[in-house]
Amino acid sequence: MFSLMSPTSLLVETPDRIAVARHYVMCPPDYFDVQYAINAWMDPGIPVDRGLAAAQWNGLRDAYLGLGHRVSLLEPLSGLPDMVFTANGATIVDGVAYEARFRHPERAPETLAHRAWLAGGVARAVQASAVNEGEGDFLVTERCILAGTGFRTEPAAHREVQELFGRPVVSLQLVDPRFYHLDTAIAVLDDGRASDRPDIAYFPGAFTPEGRAALTGLFPDALAVGEEDAAVLGLNAVGDGRNVVLPVQAGGLVADLRERGYHPVLVDTSELAKAGGGPKCCTLEVREPLSR
Template identity: 35%
Template sequence: MFAGEVTLPLAANDDSPAVRHRLLLCAPEYFAVDYVINPWMAGHVHDTDPARATSQWQALQAQLAAHAEVDLLAPAPGLPDLVFTANAGLVQGNTFVPSRFRHAERRGEEPLCIDWFRRAGYRIRPLPEPLHFEGAGDALFDRGQRRLLWMGHGHRSDAAVAPELERMLDVDVVPLRLVDARFYHLDTCFCPLRDGRLLYYPAAFDEIAQSRIASRIPAHMRIAVEEADALAFACNAVDLDDAIVLNRASPALRQALAAWGYRTVETPLDEFLKSGGAAKCLTLRLDE
């Protein structure tokens, strides 16, 4: 029901009208846990419910579509993780830096994502071999006024990618080492919010990374979540104006976000948690 081509809009340029938010999703027609490449997958091989995954994804899509233009990447058989579009690559304006996956199980996604962005009019800028990089799963733009990119490494992406992205995109890149295998991508434990604020789980990072975060974002602009919220992937959230869309948040976290003017939109994504992903993993921003 999800197969087939979609009309690809041209990438934004200086002459095109501004779009406030634009997101790329991929329907879960072939989503499954067919292998283990992160701790969340262990014990869930061949244990997903396709109907439940579809229902949850459609609910997420509806919530996002209320705040953003949603484009679709066509799903493909044999690529169960293609649904996690955040890992397709990194978008900055009309530039697309494609991912180069560490695990062989996901490398088949690379040409499909490159083809989508090429046909949509983006400039494709691959990283030099043999660097591993997993896109907007590990590279998140600060949402303040700074030209700053936060880059996670240690599990999936190589630290040596940071200077390459700095050169290619003309931004300051802050490398952050991830040390907890449950939080294998930066976007599982770190969510930049508007006005330079931050939602994150400090224990996912080494001491140097924690110091780098604290030196750039003052304490009153950071929400450090408890482990229970982190394990519910509360930091794997999509920030859309006054709404923040996520799997689940504790009452204390909802209250803290409300103090910053956010309306927390919870949409259950437990089927995707079996594969180690939630709202942000299922979403790639095209409006950076």
């Protein structure tokens, strides 16, 4: 079901940042559509151009390959139009996979597709007892795991993840329905695997005052992003420590990222955004220990 490629620990250094080659899992949007509305972005009355979605998805995959990352492919299944958003299928850390348990029944069968791949020996799968939507609400850094709740993932899943992975979990309440998953409101620019200095960008308006205070305490130098860029899913981005792949519509972020020493890589995922997804939603990372 997956075309599996082994991850690599190759480092690419620049004067300011270090890129770590990653292993990503993506699913072609063969059956992508907006057939129901389970978030604020979705409107079944707006047509989807599947050919354009495929071209944009291919552009995203090519961007990863061009940066030296590995991409495995999950076979799309008819009747599951959101399977393209692989990030929601699991959270994988150090060879252990915490399976998704989707809130909405429309997406529940996706878990089985991810489970079938994990059964091939890529990671030890652990079934969740609490509702969670994988990397949509769990963002992994070397310092901690940032965990979202409020619209999809239950707080009980935060406790399960902390016990399973043995990493501190920071719970963050989401309050704006446009930012229904944490990965729409926070981008991990550098997870700290090579630099030991995790770095994030986030939209303060997506969180409670307590959440904003927690993020400020953990990441005092974090990049606070304005609503204009956040509202086009600009934070649904993928960082490797140096390169940041983000939607071209979030042009206001480019100068800020470059000032911090990052290399912005702009892609167009506007057709996929009709279902509330961008680059990160389409990208599940297989995390293995980094050989230094």
